[in-house]
């Protein structure tokens with residue numbers, strides 16, 4: 442029986458993939474796996490039982506990924522599962538920044554009398570706006586979300602220019618050839634009337650929108666941030682909006698300092714909050730975690746390499762080890778010493794850690810226990826799991 446702890450509202454369509462005879466949800470304090478959305482796990486003491494954390498969503502900055510690697514906990518996310526939802530809200534943000542739709546709708550609710558129609562026609566000129574068609578959209582980060590926005594904004598008549606020095610080959614194939622590729626962020630800032638950011642928070646991107654960034658923007662440009670609040674220095678953007686240097690700031694990340702400013706549109710972190718995205722994310726998170734717990738195979742992990750091998754042998758050893766020389770050699774010689782036959786072995790690394798899968802022939806329990814103990818003693822082994830077919 443695997444124990445799974447959930448945080449936040451995880452759609453049932455995902456949770457019901459965890460069959461009741463094999464999985465217990467939110468029982469006890471020793472989970473094998475966690476499924477969560479934006480709950481912050483920083484500072485959490487990991488129980489020894491914990492093997493994997495699945496983020497039903499894209500951003501993993503709420504999970505202490507480095508500490509998870511050290512503890513041998515595999516962290517997963519759900520690439521692309523909520524990208525369409527974010528794309529649609531960004532398109533809404535682009536239009537809301539261009540036309541005072543919300544203000545106009547609020548105003549019309551204040552009217553009364555049998556000449557409402559006449560009042561509307563008289564007063565509506567206060568709510569005229571501009572169109573996005575013909576304007577230039579600069580996109581920073583052309584991953585799952587940025588690439589969808591690029592294609593649709595082009596279809597809506599915008600000139601689109603994107604910047605992403607690490608874009609994946611798969612995503613690059615899906616981006617329209619009409620989308621121009623910028624060589625630098627400066628090129629985006631120089632040309633774009635609207636700028637939208639779709640990068641993760643990393644030490645490189647933290648606070649990337651600062652005074653120097655804003656200084657390079659076209660006067661009166663609009664900034665949209667549906668990626669993370671930490672990417673933008675709030676003091677800098679508030680000052681720029683108040684001076685009129687930035688026409689509107691549209692963000693999905695609330696902060697008291699951003700509220701009650703008519704030129705800052707704050708959404709309550711709604712980017713991924715659609716029925717479809719919540720279901721997609723929950724299903725992908727549950728499937729990925731289940732696959733890992735049951736087979737040891739790793740897909741969609743942010744801290745360990747992809748290792749996806751059909752299990753044909755009766756016993757699999759799934760080992761997390763430091764990425765240092767001679768690990769595989771030492772594990773193999775421990776097995777050889779006991780005449781245990783290796784049928785398949787794979788070792789892949791990512792950064793400072795590696796993942797090794799060793800499929801072996803049927804082995805008596807006492808012998809298996811002994812060799813597992815020996816492998817555990819090798820300097821650099823973080824943890825080892827025995828999975829039976």
Ligand SMILES: NC(=O)c1ccc[n+]([C@@H]2O[C@H](COP(=O)([O-])OP(=O)(O)OC[C@H]3O[C@@H](n4cnc5c(N)ncnc54)[C@H](O)[C@@H]3O)[C@@H](O)[C@H]2O)c1
Pocket residue numbers: 498499500501520521523524527581582583584585586587604605606607608609639640641642645646667668669693710711712713714
């Ligand atoms: N508002 C929401 O509800 C919501 C929903 C989903 C994702 N997000 C946020 O959006 C981010 C992006 O999501 P995604 O699904 O597109 O992720 P993704 O991994 O598919 O794409 C991120 C892209 O950013 C690029 N990148 C990384 N560093 C960069 C840099 N310094 N300059 C330019 N490009 C850089 C990567 O190469 C990648 O192509 C997530 O990390 C998350 O923080 C927010």
Ligand SMILES: O=C(O)[C@H](O)COP(=O)(O)O
Pocket residue numbers: 478479497498499500501523710712713714
């Ligand atoms: O990174 C993400 O996927 C989003 O920020 C979604 O967050 P949520 O699952 O809390 O809505």
